[in-house]
Amino acid sequence: MLLGPPGAGKGTQARALATLWGIPQVSSGDLLRTVVREDSELGREAASYMDRGQLVPDDLVLKLIDERLRKKDAHKGFILDGFPRNVTQAEALASGLDRYNLKLDKVVAVIVPDEEIVKRISGRRTCAKCNAMYHVAFEPPKTPGVCDKCGGELYQREDDAEETVRERLKVYAGETRPLLDYYGQLGLLDQIDGVGRTDEVEKRILSAVNGVAKQ
Ligand code: AP5
Numbered sequence: 001m002l003l004g005p006p007g008a009g010k011g012t013q014a015r016a017l018a019t020l021w022g023i024p025q026v027s028s029g030d031l032l033r034t035v036v037r038e039d040s041e042l043g044r045e046a047a048s049y050m051d052r053g054q055l056v057p058d059d060l061v062l063k064l065i066d067e068r069l070r071k072k073d074a075h076k077g078f079i080l081d082g083f084p085r086n087v088t089q090a091e092a093l094a095s096g097l098d099r100y101n102l103k104l105d106k107v108v109a110v111i112v113p114d115e116e117i118v119k120r121i122s123g124r125r126t127c128a129k130c131n132a133m134y135h136v137a138f139e140p141p142k143t144p145g146v147c148d149k150c151g152g153e154l155y156q157r158e159d160d161a162e163e164t165v166r167e168r169l170k171v172y173a174g175e176t177r178p179l180l181d182y183y184g185q186l187g188l189l190d191q192i193d194g195v196g197r198t199d200e201v202e203k204r205i206l207s208a209v210n211g212v213a214k215q
Pocket of ligand 1: 004005006007008009010011012013028029030032049050051053054055056057058061081082083084085089120121123124125133134135136138139159168194195196197198201
């Protein structure tokens with residue numbers, strides 16, 4: 001599980017690790033954005049929270065995660081990215097894993113200071129087709145506005161406006177940061193510095209999971 005504030009690089013790292021280990025990245029944010037794109041009543045409800053930087057209600061998120069984890073590609077393991085976001089979700093995850101006789105191997109919290117986060121998020125561009133991530137300065141695509149991987153169009157997320165990012169940081173501090181204590185007490189947590197090149201951050205994560213990760 002990758003924990004951390006918005007813009008810490010969870011998605012970037014989860015994607016790299018998913019390729020390395022051959023297991024899926026399960027991102028509650030990506031699952032929610034897919035629902036929002038469908039333009040259903042549920043999608044409009046989710047968007048009304050996301051656009052304000054608030055957490056989407058637990059029941060909707062838990063249903064999406066449950067459906068995703070039942071898919072066959074998740075049976076040999078998965079990387080959780082951005083889920084859980086509060087203690088209620090963490091407890092629901094624990095009982096879900098128990099039910100299937102699974103266990104959480106490791107929780108890595110990626111720590112990045114707020115001002116660096118605002119810089120990162122304001123330059124982020126995301127592929128509308130495959131969700132690949134870029135940064136206009138730190139990790140630009142070869143052709144501006146076009147995904148290197150699939151040729152899809154790159155867009156800026158609605159919730160990446162500076163004011164919304166600051167709200168998301170407040171929500172992280174109030175609701176998600178307590179999970180550091182929660183997983184710390186379970187002996188599952190390692191905190192790593194998320195500042196530096198993406199390959200350096202990846203090495204820190206790999207060394208934190210050393211011994212429990214799939215080789
Ligand atoms: P979600 O999609 O989960 O967003 P987030 O947690 O706010 O995280 P981000 O996706 O913004 O950042 P990230 O840590 O993945 O960083 P990234 O790799 O993109 O959630 C969005 C919304 O959905 C929430 O606000 C909420 O409303 C809702 N939601 C989601 N999950 C929920 C849940 N469980 N319960 C309730 N509501 C939920 O990197 C950021 C940028 O930095 C990129 O441009 C990247 O290229 C760049 N970058 C990455 N690493 C580095 C580096 N080392 N150096 C320089 N730049 C870097």
